[in-house]
Structures are given as structure tokens and as C-alpha cells.
């Protein structure tokens with residue numbers, strides 16, 4: 302039964318948020334004939350950061366059925382990465398690791414809209430401009446209260462369901478309710494500032510720079526360079542390049558909020574190579590965005606009638622382009638756990654615990670890898686070791702090479718050793734380059 306606004310009063314699974322995590326879990330469940338409602342606060346296409354995708358995402362996109370749509374979209378295929386870290390230049394090429402499908406640079410507004418439409422086509426009932434305010438999980442049947450902002454008026458409503466999936470990204474609706482959101486410890490707090498540039502040159506796999514219009518012919522790399530206060534990314538897409546920087550939050554605190562955009566532009570102009578890539582490029586002022594303290598985790602993730610996934614569970618760091626991968630992975634295991642639980646409610650608690658372990662494993666893996674230290678902040682080292690034993694070797698080797706490029710490899714070796722994996726040093730695949738021809 303629906304209310305006058307068309308939103309049903311009941312469903313089996315209520316998903317909060319239609320980013321990569323929410324849309325993917327909704328697609329997977331709806332595909333199996335499960336009655337899913339997805340409520341999304343914004344109206345797609347909406348801006349989102351996180352345009353660099355690593356090749357591992359394809360296996361999850363195959364499961365959700367979104368892979369052919371991603372192919373048809375014609376996103377920019379990227380060849381690999383080049384980093385200039387403390388003056389040392391390294392290059393990796395995905396093809397050398399045996400990946401058969403390319404990594405991508407995607408416009409996230411287009412990518413995320415594609416995913417939410419796919420969820421709808423699979424049978425999920427999707428309502429945009431509807432914000433979830435609260436989920437009452439203590440009831441026999443959970444109830445989700447929302448604000449419907451469609452058509453200019455705001456009205457309240459409620460839906461009863463059997464499971465609530467929180468995929469609300471950094472809003473982390475359930476973690477807010479549980480008061481379980483924890484910032485990663487103080488030395489690991491970062492602020493990111495980013496924006497888009499038109500006609501920016503980009504870096505190809507050969508270490509040369511190319512005009513923006515070449516990007517569909519000559520594959521770019523994701524270009525990363527460290528600077529005095531942090532590091533910078535450059536991601537070339539079809540119409541614009543996304544350029545952003547990451548600094549420690551303490552450094553940002555010394556600055557007035559209004560000074561941050563000036564600092565951002567000044568830093569890009571003076572950073573190694575960036576000055577040349579952005580010479581003559583047009584800065585799109587309206588694209589300037591910032592996110593402070595983006596590294597956090599929730600100490601409570603899954604229960605008998607709720608699951609927190611994607612950024613609503615944790616986000617560590619953008620350095621290895623892990624965010625969308627984490628969202629996809631969490632969506633796939635959650636869909637499995639909920640489909641099983643609906644069939645066999647007696648095992649609900651067990652499935653929730655298994656899923657929580659998996660989500661925590663991936664968080665621990667990302668945290669240990671990205672922040673260059675092991676343990677701490679809710680990381681269970683035994684879970685991480687077990688996870689590493691299950692990750693396909695090709696993916697581990699890519700991560701090892703990537704970690705080596707940004708001088709974070711010691712920790713990764715330690716992780717592999719704890720897991721009993723005898724990974725051969727793959728530094729050879731992080732090729733040293735003498736110079737870049739930008």
C-alpha cells in the first residue's frame with residue numbers, strides 16, 4: 302500500500318542513500334525479487350568527489366549488472382598511475398599486473414546517476430529528494446521516518462520494513478543515532494580541498510603531458526604529487542580535470558576558512574609539475590569543495606535488522622582510490638546476508654555478524670594500507686590477515702606496488718607477513734622514472 306505521495310508504507314528492505322553503495326545493494330536485492338525502497342536526499346545527477354576507479358571494481362559491477370552500462374558510457378580508461386613522492390618518480394601500469402579491463406576516470410555525477418537508474422530498472426522503488434531523518438530499530442518492525450521535499454513542499458512520512466541499510470555516505474545516519482562514529486586518531490586527520498579545471502593538460506603513461514582533448518585517444522594516468530604539507534591528485538576526465546589536495550587538519554586549522562580556496566590555488570600553482578599542467582586551464586570556481594576530517598569509522602555496523610555500508614560504515618583515505626570499491630564490496634556482501642536472512646530469519650544474527658566482520662576487515666585493510674601504520678582505531682589485525690589471504694593475488698600485488706610508490710610499503714609487507722603470504726617484492730613493477738616530460 303502507498304501513501305498519497307506514492308511512497309509505500311511497507312517494504313522488505315529500506316535503503317538510505319543512492320550513492321554507489323546504496324544503489325548497488327538495492328539493485329542486487331531487487332534483482333532477486335525482494336521488495337526494496339531506496340530514499341535519496343539529493344536529486345541525481347548530483348556532484349560527488351572520487352573520480353578515480355581501480356580495475357577491481359569491474360567484478361562487482363558484473364554482479365550488480367551495471368558493467369555493460371559503465372562500458373556504454375565511454376568513461377575515460379586510465380593506464381595506471383604516476384607519483385612524484387618526495388622528489389622520486391614512479392609509474393605503474395595496470396596491464397602489467399594482468400588486469401584485462403581498464404581502470405576508469407568517471408564523472409561521479411554521471412556514474413552515480415547511472416547506478417541509481419540501474420537499481421530502479423532492477424525493480425527497486427527509488428524516491429529522490431526524500432531525506433531520512435531517523436530509523437527506529439528497537440521496534441518489532443523497524444520504522445524509518447523521512448522528509449519528502451519533492452514538489453516544493455516538505456511533508457513527513459514513515460515506512461515500516463524488515464531491514465534498514467544505511468548507505469548515506471558521510472552523513473552516516475545510523476552511526477549518528479548510535480553515536481558510534483569515531484574520527485581516526487589525531488595524527489591521521491586530514492582535510493581535502495578540490496575543484497575542477499577545463500582544458501588542463503594531463504599526464505600519459507609515458508610521462509609526457511597531453512592536451513585535454515587527447516584524453517579519449519591517449520590514456521591518462523592518475524597523477525599524484527607530494528608537496529610540503531601533503532599530496533595532490535590530478536584526474537583527467539572527458540570535459541574537466543579534477544584536482545585536489547590533502548593536508549593534515551592541524552595545518553588547515555591554522556588557516557581561516559575563507560583563506561582555503563586561495564591556499565588551494567596557490568599550492569597548485571607552486572606544486573611540482575602541477576603549474577605546467579594547469580597553465581592556461583580555466584578554474585571552475587563553482588566546483589570548489591572541501592571536506593574536513595574525512596577519515597572515520599563506526600564502531601557498530603550490522604545487527605539483526607540493520608546494516609551500515611560504504612562511507613556510512615567508514616572512510617579512510619583517497620590515496621588508493623578505494624572508496625567506490627569499498628562501497629561495491631560492502632553492497633555485495635550485504636545483499637547476500639539480507640537475502641539469506643529473509644529466507645531463513647533464524648540466522649539473522651549470524652549473517653549480520655559475518656557481514657560486520659567482512660566490512661571491518663576491508664576497513665582494517667584500507668586503513669593499514671593507506672595510513673601506513675598497522676592496528677589501532679577499531680582494526681582487528683587477525684581479521685585483516687584473514688582478509689589478505691582471500692584477496693586475489695593480482696589485487697594485492699597492485700596494492701603493494703602502489704603503496705611502494707607513496708612510500709607506505711613497509712606496513713603492507715608487515716601485513717602480508719602476518720597473513721603468512723610470501724609476496725615477492727613487486728617494486729620492479731613500480732618503475733622508477735628519471736623525469737617527466739611535461
Ligand SMILES: Cc1cc2nc3c(=O)[nH]c(=O)nc-3n(C[C@H](O)[C@H](O)[C@H](O)COP(=O)(O)OP(=O)(O)OC[C@H]3O[C@@H](n4cnc5c(N)ncnc54)[C@H](O)[C@@H]3O)c2cc1C
Nearest residue numbers: 318320321322342351353433470472493611612619624625
Ligand atoms: C577527498 C576525497 C577524494 C576521494 N577520491 C576517491 C577516488 O578517487 N576514488 C574512489 O573510489 N573513492 C574516492 N573517495 C571516496 C568516495 O567518494 C566514497 O567512498 C564513495 O562515494 C562512497 O559511496 P557511498 O555510496 O558509500 O556514499 P556516497 O557516494 O556519499 O552516497 C551517499 C548518498 O546518500 C545520500 N544521503 C545522505 N544522507 C541521506 C539521508 N539522510 N537520507 C537519504 N539520503 C541521504 C547522499 O545524498 C548520497 O547520494 C574520495 C573521498 C574523498 C573525501
